[in-house]
Amino acid sequence: ILNVEQSPQSLHVQEGDSTNFTCSFPSSNFYALHWYRWETAKSPEALFVMTLNGDEKKKGRISATLNTKEGYSYLYIKGSQPEDSATYLCAYSTSGTYKYIFGTGTRLKVLA
Amino acid sequence: KAGVTQTPRYLIKTRGQQVTLSCSPISGHRSVSWYQQTPGQGLQFLFEYFSETQRNKGNFPGRFSGRQFSNSRSEMNVSTLELGDSALYLCASSSIGRGRVQETQYFGPGTRLLVL
Numbered sequence: 001i002l003n004v005e006q007s008p009q010s011l012h013v014q015e016g017d018s019t020n021f022t023c024s025f026p027s028s029n030f031y032a033l034h035w036y037r038w039e040t041a042k043s044p045e046a047l048f049v050m051t052l053n054g055d056e057k058k059k060g061r062i063s064a065t066l067n068t069k070e071g072y073s074y075l076y077i078k079g080s081q082p083e084d085s086a087t088y089l090c091a092y093s094t095s096g097t098y099k100y101i102f103g104t105g106t107r108l109k110v111l112a
Numbered sequence: 113k114a115g116v117t118q119t120p121r122y123l124i125k126t127r128g129q130q131v132t133l134s135c136s137p138i139s140g141h142r143s144v145s146w147y148q149q150t151p152g153q154g155l156q157f158l159f160e161y162f163s164e165t166q167r168n169k170g171n172f173p174g175r176f177s178g179r180q181f182s183n184s185r186s187e188m189n190v191s192t193l194e195l196g197d198s199a200l201y202l203c204a205s206s207s208i209g210r211g212r213v214q215e216t217q218y219f220g221p222g223t224r225l226l227v228l
Contacts, residue, residue, distance in 0.1 A: 004154070034216065043116070043219040044155075044202070089155070098167045099145070100217065102155040 004092050006103035013080050014111050020076045021106040023090030027071035034100065035064055035075055036089040044089060047075075080110040114139065116205050116220035124226045130191040133223045137184050137205030144186040145217060146178060149200045158201075161186055190225075198227045 005024045013019050025033065035047040048057040053068040061078045077084055087107045091100035117136045125131050137144050146158040157170040161180035180186045184205075190197055201224075204217035 036219075043221050044204075046216040046218065049216050091155075098143070098160045098162070099157045099170065101157070102147075104152070104154040 004090060004101050004103040006088075006090060006106050008106060009104070010107040010109070012109045012111060015080060015082060017080050017110075018076065018078045019080055019108070020074050021088055021108075023073045023075070023092075023103055025071050025073075025090075025092040025101075026094075027068060029094040029096075030068045030071075031093045031095045031097075033066055033068075033073050034091040034093075035073070036091065037086045038089055038105070039086040047088075077108075080108075082110045082112050084108060085110045116203060116218055118201075118203055118220040118223050120223060121221065122224050122226075124228065125193050126228050127193055127195060129193050130189065131193060131225060133188045133201055133203075133225075135186045135188070135203035135205075135220060137186070137203075138218055141205035141207050141218070142184050143206045144180060144184065145204045145206075146186070146188050147202045147204065148172075149202065149222075150196075150198070155202065158188065193227045195227050198225060200224050 007022050033050045036044040037047055038044040048064045050066040055066040057064045063076045066073045087105040089102055089105045091102045093100045119134045135144055143162045145160040147155040149155050158172055159169045159178050160167050164180045175191045178188045200222045202219050202222045204219045206215045206217045
């Protein structure tokens with residue numbers, strides 16, 4: 001049974017703080033790891049897709065790293081802003097399948 | 113380019129009834145996936161369609177079914193509704209093709225179903 005775990009479940013930070021979350025996934029048959037941001041009352045929005053061990057992606061103040069051998073990915077937010085408040089989801093897929101296994105997300109609240 | 117659209121956005125049904133939800137993918141996208149989200153749960157994969165064929169199915173009972181049309185629009189049907197089917201149902205589309213690297217999924221706004 002595939003299981004994707006995200007930690008922490010929720011997080012409150014002050015505006016300007018930097019923060020990071022973890023996504024853990026089975027390392028066997030890895031194919032791709034996706035990060036999404038899901039703001040309240042909106043649709044999940046894709047942030048990154050990573051496929052190679054050691055991948056690093058960056059989009060503005062947000063970046064992500066991937067370790068497929070040990071089965072984890074980190075998402076970093078530098079200088080958090082109130083508009084970063086959202087649930088951050090990771091999703092993992094395996095070779096030969098066409099489905100994504102999602103974690104339950106990390107809920108971030110940035111306080112002004 | 114227009115995004116993924118889902119109809120209806122909200123729905124109230126009673127136990128035992130059936131419901132059909134609709135999803136129109138981004139133009140040119142041929143893959144449509146459906147997910148269920150309930151409080152405290154992550155997005156649970158229901159099924160994925162590509163070129164009118166179901167390629168993968170999650171662990172849901174047979175009451176949950178779907179189909180895809182030649183224009184890539186997809187419908188999801190739930191028969192004999194139960195209280196536990198109350199959830200947000202999301203569909204997502206991608207241009208994923210056979211043998212290609214998996215690409216990003218683009219999500220619709222969801223249909224919120226309440227079963228009384």
